[in-house]
Amino acid sequence: MRVKKSAQLDAILAASAARAQGKKPTAKNNRPAQSIPTLPPQQRILGLDTALRKTGWGIIDSNGRNFAPVDCGVIISPAQASLSDCLRRLNGSIKGLITRYHPDIAVIEGGFYCKNARTAIVLGTARGAVLGVLAEAELPTYEYAPRKVKQVVCGFGNASKQQVALLVAQFLNIQVANLPDDATDALALALCHAQLSGIAQGLNLGKPI
Amino acid sequence: MRVKKSAQLDAILAASAARAQGKKPTAKNNRPAQSIPTLPPQQRILGLDTALRKTGWGIIDSNGRNFAPVDCGVIISPAQASLSDCLRRLNGSIKGLITRYHPDIAVIEGGFYCKNARTAIVLGTARGAVLGVLAEAELPTYEYAPRKVKQVVCGFGNASKQQVALLVAQFLNIQVANLPDDATDALALALCHAQLSGIAQGLNLGKPI
Numbered sequence: 001m002r003v004k005k006s007a008q009l010d011a012i013l014a015a016s017a018a019r020a021q022g023k024k025p026t027a028k029n030n031r032p033a034q035s036i037p038t039l040p041p042q043q044r045i046l047g048l049d050t051a052l053r054k055t056g057w058g059i060i061d062s063n064g065r066n067f068a069p070v071d072c073g074v075i076i077s078p079a080q081a082s083l084s085d086c087l088r089r090l091n092g093s094i095k096g097l098i099t100r101y102h103p104d105i106a107v108i109e110g111g112f113y114c115k116n117a118r119t120a121i122v123l124g125t126a127r128g129a130v131l132g133v134l135a136e137a138e139l140p141t142y143e144y145a146p147r148k149v150k151q152v153v154c155g156f157g158n159a160s161k162q163q164v165a166l167l168v169a170q171f172l173n174i175q176v177a178n179l180p181d182d183a184t185d186a187l188a189l190a191l192c193h194a195q196l197s198g199i200a201q202g203l204n205l206g207k208p209i
Numbered sequence: 210m211r212v213k214k215s216a217q218l219d220a221i222l223a224a225s226a227a228r229a230q231g232k233k234p235t236a237k238n239n240r241p242a243q244s245i246p247t248l249p250p251q252q253r254i255l256g257l258d259t260a261l262r263k264t265g266w267g268i269i270d271s272n273g274r275n276f277a278p279v280d281c282g283v284i285i286s287p288a289q290a291s292l293s294d295c296l297r298r299l300n301g302s303i304k305g306l307i308t309r310y311h312p313d314i315a316v317i318e319g320g321f322y323c324k325n326a327r328t329a330i331v332l333g334t335a336r337g338a339v340l341g342v343l344a345e346a347e348l349p350t351y352e353y354a355p356r357k358v359k360q361v362v363c364g365f366g367n368a369s370k371q372q373v374a375l376l377v378a379q380f381l382n383i384q385v386a387n388l389p390d391d392a393t394d395a396l397a398l399a400l401c402h403a404q405l406s407g408i409a410q411g412l413n414l415g416k417p418i
Binding site: 082083084085087088090091092114115116117118120121122123124125126127128129130131132133134135136138141207208209 | 291292293294296297299300301323324325326327329330331332333334335336337338339340341342343344345347350416417418
């Protein structure tokens, strides 16, 4: 259903562009979807599931319809590490990922609900350190709520972790059984953005934060 | 009272050190405080009152008893700036301060109470970005709750903003009337740490975060 909608919209937009250029919409110009280059350019997307001591990361290449895994992992700080040590390790690791893989876009989890203000400050602290690094690297950064990621990747917002992992495995054609949950969640974030970019020429995308 | 306690403690510590070295505590060894170099070395302290769009900063030099102002100001991001822009400006400005003034220690506000989890995440985000920069610069960073700052600087935890400003002005021998509140708060944070360093050879200091 989503692909059908996208194809219709593509045809409308192509006809509209042709009209704007003063061309009469010929049968060729009017032909929907398949023959018109509607896919966004290939992009490398870095997904980050941020937490103070366990930040998952996942990188994929995508043109909005095809998705290829690049690499993934988890940045771990030991329980006895001080806050400053955790943030130093987190920032250094993310800078390392940016230098090594040259992503075009970053995606982080956001809009989560947190009852406890103290927990929220700790979560916010990790998030702030990571966002600071992404901002310095001038990487356009998008934010998606966990529910949105599940809706886009699985089709429904109440999907379980296992269901998300299953869909990530299918889309990227990888085995996720041996991957840590945080890495799978980061790949799901990247996949969510990649899929939204491919729908209606990215018209559904929000603004970078 | 505080000075008296410190002098007593200094005398006890000096006698204890002499005993440890096998020396009999002579009248000279036993002489309290005044003749024993008890002051910590001169340190440059950077106080930071962090917020997303308005971060106050204040730098002082201190040996724990004498306090000299160096500089202060506010890092401001316009209301229409995106989150990434705010963090880029914040991180860049703090890196600039570190490069220009070479502080030995940083002090930030912490342990504040925040009812609203959403506000807590925003506050935590700014705090995380700043802490990330301080951690990367390997600056030992201390954290004090607003109440603690008021207790140390003013003598009581319920002091008003005006009372804090008055004491900051007296200790640093400056006019604070024309200074922004955020800069005064940042100077108060630095002053709080400087004063704690001067009491009982810094035994009251916590660990860096």
